[in-house]
Amino acid sequence: MDLNKTLLIILLISQLSYANDNIEISILTCSVGQEVYSVFGHTAIRVIDKENKTDQVYNFGMFDFNTPNFEYKYLKGKLKYHRGVQETVNFLKIYTYEKRLxxxxxxDLTADEKSEFLNRLKLLNQPENRFYFYSFLDKNCSTETRDLLKHIGVSFENQELNKSNRDLINSYLQEMPWLKFGINLVLGKSLDRNSNRNQSMFLPDYLQKEIGAAKLNGKNLIQSEKILNSIESNSNSNIQQIFSPLLIFSLLAVLFLFWFPKPAKIIASFSFGITGIFILALWLFSGHEEVKSNLNILWCNPLYLIYTPFLAKNKTNKMLSIILVASLIISIVVWLFKVQIFDISILPIFAILGIFNLQELRKIQKK
Incomplete structure (x- = not known):
């Protein structure tokens, strides 16, 4: 009887070991790309089932450009992303073609941990759970993977970083200054609080780093690491860096210091006003929390839109001029005291607005 029990235990252990060896689960981290949606990288999950001879990638960050009103839904925070599955060989072909590692x-998981992980993964991939509302900071391909690992008991460190989420984001945009300018224009002051290690995992590279340092039940979470593809180096010059917003706006500031014709003033006033309306609309109506409380609206003031007709008629408005000058001064104070950090390209724009408003105030004083 004892011998039979011993043999049974040995058989069960061997079956569990066999089942455990037949399933491999990996986290895939893809390097940054050149498209707007790919500049921060990507995270996916690879599952190899040797018994059933499958090798698949579970994707958490899929979307359809053909979705009706795509741009509006994205800005409103109502664009549905979805989870999907594809063959690993096809996944690698796509990223190799895009020159992304x-x-x-x-x-390194036990049979029970693998089972729990896969059950949760398959549950999330069911048709009724497949779609979700995207959030750049809180619900994307990287945070979904982080939360799935937490589900099986992985604990991540949560120490505060000496960088804000804006700092983390900007580190990916140094070679794309126009995109950096645009993103910082629409992000609010909440991005300027110091981030922490848990929050930083909204970026795939930071998730990869934290997974490498994580433990599960006292052992390292990672069994092994490797690069799955090879790519050719991309040495193309970036026109964004040559004609950066800092350069363009600086040249305009120098030009307008000596020559600021009426048509240019009308265009500038209208442009700042429309942009301010856009920032205000995002603040009030978007579901993305990161675009709310955006103090760029102080210098990029919607009131410039009201001022435009006065310029067209060669008229001035003292009250409007005073408000716009005051809002510009407040913007500088906000930046100096780091209430909200503005993009460096805003400096020459401040100069342009200063020239614009001082010239208008001088007209009022002459009357």
């Missing part, structure tokens, strides 16, 4: 971290 795919880094694999194979997880």
């Amino acid at each position: 795919v880094h694999e971290q194979k997880l």
Whole structure:
């Protein structure tokens, strides 16, 4: 009887070991791309089932450009992303074609942990759970993977960083100054609080780093790491860096210091006003929390839109001029005291607005 029990235990252990060896789960981290949606990288999950001879990638960040009103839904925070599955070989072909490296971290999990992970993964991939509202900071391909690892008991450190989420984002945009300018224009002051290690995992590279340092039940989470593809180096010059917003706006500021014709003033006033309306609309109506409380609206004031007709008729408005000058001064104070950090390209824009408003105030004083 004892011998039979011993043999049974040995058989069960061997079956569990066999089942465990037949399933491999890995986290894939893809390097940054050149498209707007790919500049921060990507995270996916690879599952190899040797018994059923499948090798698939579970994707958390899929969307359809053909979605009706795509741009509006994205800005409103109502664009539905979805989870999907594709063959690993096809996944690698796409990222190799885009010249993006795919880094694999194979997880060291027990049979129970693998089962729990896969059950949760398959549940999330069910038709009724597949779609979700995207959030740049809180619900994307990287945070979904982080939360899935937490579900099986992985604990991540949560120490505060000496960088804000804006700092983390900007580090990816140094070679794309116009995109950096645009993103910082629409992001509010909440992005300027110091981030922490848990929050930083909204970025795939930071998730990869934290997974590499994580433990599960006292052992390292990662069993092995490797690069799955090879790519050619991309040495194309970036026209964004040559004609950066800092350069363009600086040249305009110098030009307008000596020559600021009426048509240019009308265009500038209208442009600042329309942009201010856009910032205000995002603040009031978008579901993305990161675009709310955006103090760019102080200098990029919607009131410039009201001022435009006065310029067209060669008229001035003392009250409007005083409000616009005051809002510009407040913007500078906000930046100096780091209430909200503005993009460096705003400096020459401040100069342009200063020239614009001082010239208008001088007209009022002459009357």
